[in-house]
Amino acid sequence: MTDPHPHAAPPHPAQTPEKPVWTLEGDSSAPRLVLRGSWSVQDGGMAPFPPDGLTQAQSHGTLTFDSQGVSGWDSAFIAFLWDVKQAASHAGLQFDPYGLPASAQRLLALLPDAPAPNKAADRKKPPLLERVGDKSLNVLNETGTVTELALETAQGACKTLTGKSGMRLKDLATDIWNAGPSALLIVGVVNFLVGAILAFVGLVELRRFAAEIYVANLVGIACAREISAIMTAIVMAGRTGGAYAARISTMLGNEEIDALQVFGIPVSSYILLPSILSLGLMMPLLYIYGTLIAIFGGFVVSVSMMDISPLGYLNTTFEGVSLTEFVFGFVKSFFFASFIALAACRVGLRAGRSAADVGIAATRAVVIGIVGVIAMDAIFAVMATVLGI
Numbered sequence: 604m605t606d607p608h609p610h611a612a613p614p615h616p617a618q619t620p621e622k623p624v625w626t627l628e629g630d631s632s633a634p635r636l637v638l639r640g641s642w643s644v645q646d647g648g649m650a651p652f653p654p655d656g657l658t659q660a661q662s663h664g665t666l667t668f669d670s671q672g673v674s675g676w677d678s679a680f681i682a683f684l685w686d687v688k689q690a691a692s693h694a695g696l697q698f699d700p701y702g703l704p705a706s707a708q709r710l711l712a713l714l715p716d717a718p719a720p721n722k723a724a725d726r727k728k729p730p731l732l733e734r735v736g737d738k739s740l741n742v743l744n745e746t747g748t749v750t751e752l753a754l755e756t757a758q759g760a761c762k763t764l765t766g767k768s769g770m771r772l773k774d775l776a777t778d779i780w781n782a783g784p785s786a787l788l789i790v791g792v793v794n795f796l797v798g799a800i801l802a803f804v805g806l807v808e809l810r811r812f813a814a815e816i817y818v819a820n821l822v823g824i825a826c827a828r829e830i831s832a833i834m835t836a837i838v839m840a841g842r843t844g845g846a847y848a849a850r851i852s853t854m855l856g857n858e859e860i861d862a863l864q865v866f867g868i869p870v871s872s873y874i875l876l877p878s879i880l881s882l883g884l885m886m887p888l889l890y891i892y893g894t895l896i897a898i899f900g901g902f903v904v905s906v907s908m909m910d911i912s913p914l915g916y917l918n919t920t921f922e923g924v925s926l927t928e929f930v931f932g933f934v935k936s937f938f939f940a941s942f943i944a945l946a947a948c949r950v951g952l953r954a955g956r957s958a959a960d961v962g963i964a965a966t967r968a969v970v971i972g973i974v975g976v977i978a979m980d981a982i983f984a985v986m987a988t989v990l991g992i
Contacts, residue, residue: 621674623683627656632664634696636687639672643679645837657694667693668702669902681710688714694792751950753941755871758880763876770876778881782843789842791934792833794893798822803829806908815909819916820923822901831894833980836939840885840972844947847878848968851951852961869950879944886940887933893952894932931992935983942979945971 623640657666666687673680684700684707691698700708729737763770807819843925851874854860863870898920906913947968954964986992 615788623679625683629667631659632662633667635667635669635702637672639671641674641698642676642683644677644679644719648762652683652690654686654690654693656687657690657696661980663697664952665697665699667699670703670707676704676707680758681714682709683862684711684715686907695736707757714829716921717898733752736764745949749945750945752871752875752949755869756876756945757761758808759869759872759876762872763880770872770880771848775875778877779885781846782839782881783885783888784843786839786885787892789971790835791896792880793838794826794831794897795831795900797834798897799904801825801897802904803882803908806905810909814916815863815905816911816919817923818901818905818909821921822905823898823924824928826897826901827924829932829984831897832935832939833976834892835886835889835936836976837973839882839889839940840943840947840976841969843882844943845965845969847944847947848951848963849965851875851948852964853970855954865974875948878948879941882940882944882990883937886943890947891929894929914966927992931983931987935980938979938983939976942975946971946975 614865615883621640623638623642625639625668627634628637630636663937669872684703688698688711703711759770793892802822805821809815809818809821851860854874860874861872902913902916903914905911950964950968950971954960
Protein backbone atom coordinates (compact mmCIF):
# COMPACT_ATOMS: atom_id res chain seq x y z
CA MET A 604 0.00 0.00 0.00
CA THR A 605 1.39 3.41 -0.99
CA ASP A 606 0.77 6.68 0.77
CA PRO A 607 1.76 9.70 -1.39
CA HIS A 608 2.82 12.83 0.42
CA PRO A 609 0.08 15.48 0.34
CA HIS A 610 2.47 18.15 -0.99
CA ALA A 611 3.94 15.96 -3.74
CA ALA A 612 2.27 15.99 -7.12
CA PRO A 613 1.38 12.45 -8.21
CA PRO A 614 3.19 11.23 -11.32
CA HIS A 615 1.34 11.00 -14.60
CA PRO A 616 0.10 7.48 -15.21
CA ALA A 617 2.08 7.27 -18.41
CA GLN A 618 5.31 8.32 -16.70
CA THR A 619 7.77 5.89 -15.18
CA PRO A 620 7.98 6.24 -11.37
CA GLU A 621 11.09 8.07 -10.27
CA LYS A 622 13.71 5.92 -8.58
CA PRO A 623 14.23 6.55 -4.84
CA VAL A 624 17.09 8.97 -4.17
CA TRP A 625 18.40 10.46 -0.94
CA THR A 626 20.95 13.22 -0.38
CA LEU A 627 22.45 14.59 2.80
CA GLU A 628 22.41 18.41 2.91
CA GLY A 629 22.99 21.08 5.54
CA ASP A 630 25.99 21.52 7.80
CA SER A 631 27.49 18.97 10.18
CA SER A 632 25.59 20.33 13.18
CA ALA A 633 22.16 20.25 11.51
CA PRO A 634 22.15 17.66 8.72
CA ARG A 635 19.03 17.28 6.60
CA LEU A 636 18.17 14.15 4.65
CA VAL A 637 16.37 15.03 1.41
CA LEU A 638 14.24 12.18 -0.02
CA ARG A 639 12.85 12.02 -3.55
CA GLY A 640 11.21 9.44 -5.76
CA SER A 641 8.97 6.45 -5.17
CA TRP A 642 10.06 4.44 -2.12
CA SER A 643 8.37 1.11 -2.79
CA VAL A 644 9.59 -2.44 -3.21
CA GLN A 645 8.40 -2.52 -6.80
CA ASP A 646 10.43 0.60 -7.64
CA GLY A 647 13.61 -0.65 -5.96
CA GLY A 648 13.24 1.16 -2.66
CA MET A 649 14.82 -1.62 -0.62
CA ALA A 650 18.42 -0.29 -0.63
CA PRO A 651 19.58 -0.05 3.01
CA PHE A 652 21.02 3.14 4.42
CA PRO A 653 24.80 2.74 5.00
CA PRO A 654 25.66 2.48 8.71
CA ASP A 655 28.44 5.06 8.26
CA GLY A 656 26.31 7.49 6.23
CA LEU A 657 26.18 10.01 9.09
CA THR A 658 29.71 9.74 10.42
CA GLN A 659 30.62 13.20 9.05
CA ALA A 660 27.83 14.86 11.03
CA GLN A 661 28.59 16.56 14.32
CA SER A 662 27.53 14.76 17.48
CA HIS A 663 24.63 16.09 19.57
CA GLY A 664 23.07 17.59 16.45
CA THR A 665 19.61 16.97 15.01
CA LEU A 666 18.83 15.03 11.86
CA THR A 667 15.84 16.44 9.98
CA PHE A 668 14.05 15.29 6.85
CA ASP A 669 12.71 16.81 3.66
CA SER A 670 10.21 14.44 2.04
CA GLN A 671 8.56 16.92 -0.34
CA GLY A 672 9.86 14.93 -3.30
CA VAL A 673 8.53 11.54 -2.16
CA SER A 674 5.86 10.49 -4.62
CA GLY A 675 4.90 7.21 -3.00
CA TRP A 676 6.12 4.69 -0.40
CA ASP A 677 5.42 1.38 1.27
CA SER A 678 7.20 -0.84 3.80
CA ALA A 679 10.51 -0.33 1.99
CA PHE A 680 10.41 3.32 3.06
CA ILE A 681 9.94 2.34 6.73
CA ALA A 682 12.83 -0.13 6.51
CA PHE A 683 15.04 2.61 5.08
CA LEU A 684 14.04 5.04 7.84
CA TRP A 685 14.76 2.38 10.45
CA ASP A 686 18.32 2.09 9.11
CA VAL A 687 18.64 5.88 9.16
CA LYS A 688 17.45 5.97 12.77
CA GLN A 689 20.05 3.40 13.82
CA ALA A 690 22.81 5.26 11.96
CA ALA A 691 21.77 8.51 13.66
CA SER A 692 21.88 6.79 17.04
CA HIS A 693 25.41 5.52 16.39
CA ALA A 694 26.50 9.01 15.22
CA GLY A 695 25.08 10.67 18.33
CA LEU A 696 22.39 12.60 16.42
CA GLN A 697 18.84 13.26 17.50
CA PHE A 698 16.29 11.78 15.13
CA ASP A 699 13.58 14.29 14.19
CA PRO A 700 10.84 12.56 12.15
CA TYR A 701 8.47 15.53 11.72
CA GLY A 702 9.56 16.16 8.15
CA LEU A 703 8.27 12.71 7.15
CA PRO A 704 4.72 11.80 6.06
CA ALA A 705 2.32 11.49 8.98
CA SER A 706 1.55 7.83 8.26
CA ALA A 707 5.26 7.00 8.12
CA GLN A 708 5.75 8.74 11.47
CA ARG A 709 3.07 6.61 13.07
CA LEU A 710 4.51 3.39 11.69
CA LEU A 711 8.03 4.37 12.69
CA ALA A 712 6.81 5.13 16.22
CA LEU A 713 5.73 1.50 16.57
CA LEU A 714 9.33 0.33 16.23
CA PRO A 715 11.65 0.26 19.26
CA ASP A 716 14.31 2.90 19.71
CA ALA A 717 17.09 0.33 19.30
CA PRO A 718 17.28 -3.27 18.08
CA ALA A 719 17.06 -5.98 20.71
CA PRO A 720 20.46 -7.03 22.04
CA ASN A 721 21.81 -10.38 20.97
CA LYS A 722 21.62 -12.27 24.25
CA ALA A 723 23.05 -15.45 22.76
CA ALA A 724 26.23 -13.66 21.70
CA ASP A 725 26.62 -11.90 25.07
CA ARG A 726 25.92 -15.01 27.11
CA LYS A 727 29.05 -16.43 28.69
CA LYS A 728 29.54 -20.07 29.50
CA PRO A 729 29.22 -20.55 33.26
CA PRO A 730 32.08 -22.14 35.21
CA LEU A 731 32.39 -25.90 35.42
CA LEU A 732 31.38 -26.15 39.08
CA GLU A 733 28.31 -24.02 38.45
CA ARG A 734 27.24 -26.21 35.55
CA VAL A 735 27.79 -29.38 37.59
CA GLY A 736 25.79 -27.89 40.46
CA ASP A 737 22.90 -26.92 38.18
CA LYS A 738 22.82 -30.39 36.62
CA SER A 739 22.89 -32.02 40.05
CA LEU A 740 20.06 -29.85 41.34
CA ASN A 741 18.01 -30.58 38.22
CA VAL A 742 18.55 -34.32 38.65
CA LEU A 743 17.57 -34.19 42.32
CA ASN A 744 14.52 -32.08 41.54
CA GLU A 745 13.41 -34.45 38.78
CA THR A 746 14.02 -37.47 41.01
CA GLY A 747 11.85 -35.95 43.71
CA THR A 748 9.11 -35.13 41.21
CA VAL A 749 9.06 -38.66 39.79
CA THR A 750 9.09 -40.14 43.30
CA GLU A 751 6.15 -37.95 44.27
CA LEU A 752 4.36 -39.04 41.12
CA ALA A 753 5.00 -42.70 41.98
CA LEU A 754 3.68 -42.22 45.52
CA GLU A 755 0.53 -40.51 44.23
CA THR A 756 0.02 -43.37 41.79
CA ALA A 757 0.48 -45.98 44.54
CA GLN A 758 -1.96 -44.07 46.75
CA GLY A 759 -4.45 -43.93 43.90
CA ALA A 760 -4.07 -47.66 43.32
CA CYS A 761 -4.87 -48.33 46.98
CA LYS A 762 -7.93 -46.09 46.75
CA THR A 763 -9.04 -48.03 43.68
CA LEU A 764 -9.47 -51.13 45.83
CA THR A 765 -11.92 -49.22 48.03
CA GLY A 766 -13.68 -47.55 45.10
CA LYS A 767 -12.63 -44.02 46.13
CA SER A 768 -10.20 -43.33 43.31
CA GLY A 769 -10.87 -40.76 40.61
CA MET A 770 -9.91 -43.26 37.92
CA ARG A 771 -12.56 -44.42 35.51
CA LEU A 772 -12.74 -48.18 35.03
CA LYS A 773 -13.42 -47.61 31.33
CA ASP A 774 -10.04 -45.90 30.96
CA LEU A 775 -8.33 -48.70 32.87
CA ALA A 776 -9.94 -51.37 30.68
CA THR A 777 -8.91 -49.52 27.51
CA ASP A 778 -5.31 -49.15 28.69
CA ILE A 779 -5.16 -52.80 29.76
CA TRP A 780 -6.29 -53.86 26.31
CA ASN A 781 -3.73 -51.62 24.61
CA ALA A 782 -0.89 -52.69 26.91
CA GLY A 783 -1.78 -56.38 26.99
CA PRO A 784 -3.73 -58.28 24.31
CA SER A 785 -2.87 -55.76 21.59
CA ALA A 786 0.85 -56.37 22.21
CA LEU A 787 0.73 -60.18 22.09
CA LEU A 788 1.70 -60.40 18.43
CA ILE A 789 4.77 -58.18 18.49
CA VAL A 790 5.96 -59.59 21.83
CA GLY A 791 5.49 -63.14 20.58
CA VAL A 792 7.31 -62.55 17.29
CA VAL A 793 10.28 -60.85 18.95
CA ASN A 794 10.69 -63.47 21.66
CA PHE A 795 10.26 -66.35 19.24
CA LEU A 796 13.03 -65.02 17.02
CA VAL A 797 15.29 -64.33 20.00
CA GLY A 798 14.79 -67.85 21.31
CA ALA A 799 15.45 -69.32 17.86
CA ILE A 800 18.62 -67.26 17.40
CA LEU A 801 19.87 -68.19 20.85
CA ALA A 802 19.27 -71.89 20.14
CA PHE A 803 21.00 -71.70 16.77
CA VAL A 804 24.10 -70.00 18.20
CA GLY A 805 24.16 -72.39 21.15
CA LEU A 806 23.96 -75.44 18.89
CA VAL A 807 26.83 -74.24 16.73
CA GLU A 808 29.10 -73.77 19.75
CA LEU A 809 27.98 -76.72 21.90
CA ARG A 810 28.27 -79.15 18.98
CA ARG A 811 32.04 -78.81 19.19
CA PHE A 812 31.92 -80.46 22.62
CA ALA A 813 29.14 -82.96 21.81
CA ALA A 814 26.86 -81.19 24.30
CA GLU A 815 23.97 -80.22 22.06
CA ILE A 816 21.42 -81.38 24.61
CA TYR A 817 22.38 -78.52 26.93
CA VAL A 818 21.02 -76.02 24.44
CA ALA A 819 17.64 -76.56 26.12
CA ASN A 820 19.09 -75.39 29.43
CA LEU A 821 20.77 -72.46 27.69
CA VAL A 822 17.61 -71.21 26.02
CA GLY A 823 15.38 -71.82 29.03
CA ILE A 824 17.57 -70.18 31.68
CA ALA A 825 18.67 -67.25 29.49
CA CYS A 826 15.13 -66.41 28.39
CA ALA A 827 13.49 -66.91 31.78
CA ARG A 828 16.12 -64.97 33.71
CA GLU A 829 17.20 -62.15 31.39
CA ILE A 830 16.39 -62.03 27.70
CA SER A 831 12.59 -62.30 27.66
CA ALA A 832 12.18 -59.71 30.40
CA ILE A 833 14.51 -57.26 28.65
CA MET A 834 13.12 -57.78 25.14
CA THR A 835 9.53 -57.50 26.34
CA ALA A 836 10.37 -54.31 28.22
CA ILE A 837 12.13 -52.81 25.20
CA VAL A 838 9.17 -53.61 22.97
CA MET A 839 6.74 -52.06 25.44
CA ALA A 840 8.95 -49.00 25.91
CA GLY A 841 8.86 -48.35 22.17
CA ARG A 842 5.23 -49.29 21.70
CA THR A 843 3.37 -48.27 24.85
CA GLY A 844 5.76 -45.83 26.53
CA GLY A 845 6.00 -43.68 23.42
CA ALA A 846 2.22 -43.77 23.04
CA TYR A 847 1.74 -42.59 26.64
CA ALA A 848 4.11 -39.65 26.18
CA ALA A 849 2.54 -38.66 22.86
CA ARG A 850 -1.00 -38.84 24.25
CA ILE A 851 -0.26 -36.78 27.36
CA SER A 852 1.75 -34.18 25.43
CA THR A 853 -1.11 -33.86 22.95
CA MET A 854 -3.54 -33.29 25.81
CA LEU A 855 -1.16 -30.69 27.18
CA GLY A 856 -1.06 -28.90 23.83
CA ASN A 857 -4.85 -28.99 23.55
CA GLU A 858 -5.10 -27.51 27.07
CA GLU A 859 -7.01 -30.56 28.33
CA ILE A 860 -4.60 -30.89 31.26
CA ASP A 861 -5.21 -27.25 32.14
CA ALA A 862 -8.97 -27.80 32.02
CA LEU A 863 -8.71 -30.74 34.43
CA GLN A 864 -6.66 -28.66 36.85
CA VAL A 865 -9.14 -25.79 36.65
CA PHE A 866 -12.00 -28.15 37.59
CA GLY A 867 -9.93 -29.60 40.44
CA ILE A 868 -9.62 -33.08 38.91
CA PRO A 869 -6.31 -34.75 39.93
CA VAL A 870 -4.27 -35.50 36.84
CA SER A 871 -2.40 -38.29 38.63
CA SER A 872 -5.54 -40.36 39.29
CA TYR A 873 -7.56 -39.42 36.21
CA ILE A 874 -4.92 -39.82 33.50
CA LEU A 875 -1.69 -41.26 34.87
CA LEU A 876 -3.04 -43.97 37.16
CA PRO A 877 -4.82 -46.01 34.44
CA SER A 878 -1.72 -45.92 32.23
CA ILE A 879 0.76 -46.89 34.93
CA LEU A 880 -1.49 -49.49 36.53
CA SER A 881 -2.37 -51.18 33.24
CA LEU A 882 1.26 -51.51 32.15
CA GLY A 883 2.29 -52.72 35.61
CA LEU A 884 -0.36 -55.44 35.47
CA MET A 885 0.24 -56.55 31.90
CA MET A 886 4.04 -56.52 31.65
CA PRO A 887 4.63 -59.52 34.01
CA LEU A 888 2.00 -61.50 32.14
CA LEU A 889 3.59 -60.56 28.84
CA TYR A 890 6.93 -61.68 30.26
CA ILE A 891 5.54 -65.14 31.04
CA TYR A 892 4.01 -65.32 27.59
CA GLY A 893 7.22 -64.12 25.94
CA THR A 894 9.36 -66.61 27.85
CA LEU A 895 7.20 -69.53 26.76
CA ILE A 896 7.27 -68.31 23.15
CA ALA A 897 11.07 -67.91 23.31
CA ILE A 898 11.46 -71.45 24.65
CA PHE A 899 9.21 -72.64 21.85
CA GLY A 900 11.40 -70.83 19.30
CA GLY A 901 14.46 -72.60 20.69
CA PHE A 902 12.52 -75.85 20.63
CA VAL A 903 11.68 -75.48 16.92
CA VAL A 904 15.29 -74.77 15.93
CA SER A 905 16.79 -77.44 18.17
CA VAL A 906 14.45 -80.24 17.10
CA SER A 907 14.98 -79.41 13.44
CA MET A 908 18.80 -79.26 13.71
CA MET A 909 19.76 -82.04 16.14
CA ASP A 910 18.83 -85.66 16.65
CA ILE A 911 16.59 -85.41 19.70
CA SER A 912 12.95 -86.08 20.31
CA PRO A 913 10.61 -83.19 21.15
CA LEU A 914 9.69 -84.85 24.44
CA GLY A 915 13.34 -85.19 25.41
CA TYR A 916 13.97 -81.49 24.73
CA LEU A 917 10.99 -80.44 26.85
CA ASN A 918 12.02 -82.74 29.74
CA THR A 919 15.53 -81.26 29.67
CA THR A 920 14.06 -77.75 29.74
CA PHE A 921 11.76 -78.48 32.69
CA GLU A 922 14.57 -80.12 34.64
CA GLY A 923 17.13 -77.39 33.91
CA VAL A 924 14.98 -74.29 34.45
CA SER A 925 13.82 -73.85 38.03
CA LEU A 926 10.82 -71.86 39.16
CA THR A 927 13.16 -69.32 40.80
CA GLU A 928 14.23 -68.09 37.38
CA PHE A 929 10.65 -67.31 36.43
CA VAL A 930 9.98 -65.56 39.75
CA PHE A 931 13.09 -63.43 39.33
CA GLY A 932 12.11 -62.42 35.79
CA PHE A 933 8.50 -61.82 36.87
CA VAL A 934 9.58 -59.36 39.59
CA LYS A 935 11.96 -57.59 37.22
CA SER A 936 9.19 -57.18 34.66
CA PHE A 937 6.99 -55.39 37.17
CA PHE A 938 9.72 -52.89 38.01
CA PHE A 939 10.52 -52.43 34.33
CA ALA A 940 6.87 -51.68 33.61
CA SER A 941 6.60 -49.19 36.46
CA PHE A 942 9.71 -47.35 35.32
CA ILE A 943 8.60 -47.21 31.68
CA ALA A 944 5.13 -45.92 32.54
CA LEU A 945 6.35 -43.33 35.05
CA ALA A 946 9.08 -42.06 32.73
CA ALA A 947 6.72 -41.82 29.76
CA CYS A 948 4.06 -39.95 31.75
CA ARG A 949 6.61 -37.56 33.21
CA VAL A 950 8.10 -36.83 29.78
CA GLY A 951 4.61 -36.18 28.42
CA LEU A 952 3.82 -33.74 31.23
CA ARG A 953 7.09 -31.85 30.61
CA ALA A 954 6.59 -31.57 26.85
CA GLY A 955 5.86 -28.34 25.05
CA ARG A 956 2.57 -27.37 23.49
CA SER A 957 3.41 -27.51 19.78
CA ALA A 958 2.94 -30.36 17.33
CA ALA A 959 6.70 -30.89 17.07
CA ASP A 960 6.93 -31.33 20.85
CA VAL A 961 4.66 -34.37 20.63
CA GLY A 962 7.17 -36.23 18.48
CA ILE A 963 10.05 -35.07 20.66
CA ALA A 964 8.28 -36.31 23.78
CA ALA A 965 7.56 -39.71 22.24
CA THR A 966 11.16 -40.13 21.12
CA ARG A 967 12.52 -39.04 24.49
CA ALA A 968 10.21 -41.44 26.33
CA VAL A 969 11.35 -44.38 24.20
CA VAL A 970 15.04 -43.56 24.68
CA ILE A 971 14.71 -43.05 28.44
CA GLY A 972 12.66 -46.23 28.76
CA ILE A 973 15.14 -48.43 26.88
CA VAL A 974 18.24 -47.04 28.58
CA GLY A 975 16.55 -47.17 31.98
CA VAL A 976 15.48 -50.80 31.52
CA ILE A 977 19.01 -51.88 30.63
CA ALA A 978 20.44 -49.96 33.60
CA MET A 979 17.87 -51.48 35.95
CA ASP A 980 18.65 -54.94 34.63
CA ALA A 981 22.33 -54.40 35.45
CA ILE A 982 21.34 -53.41 38.99
CA PHE A 983 19.18 -56.53 39.33
CA ALA A 984 22.07 -58.67 38.06
CA VAL A 985 24.38 -57.30 40.76
CA MET A 986 21.73 -57.77 43.43
CA ALA A 987 21.10 -61.35 42.32
CA THR A 988 24.82 -62.11 42.48
CA VAL A 989 25.13 -60.63 45.97
CA LEU A 990 22.03 -62.44 47.23
CA GLY A 991 22.97 -65.69 45.49
CA ILE A 992 19.76 -65.93 43.50
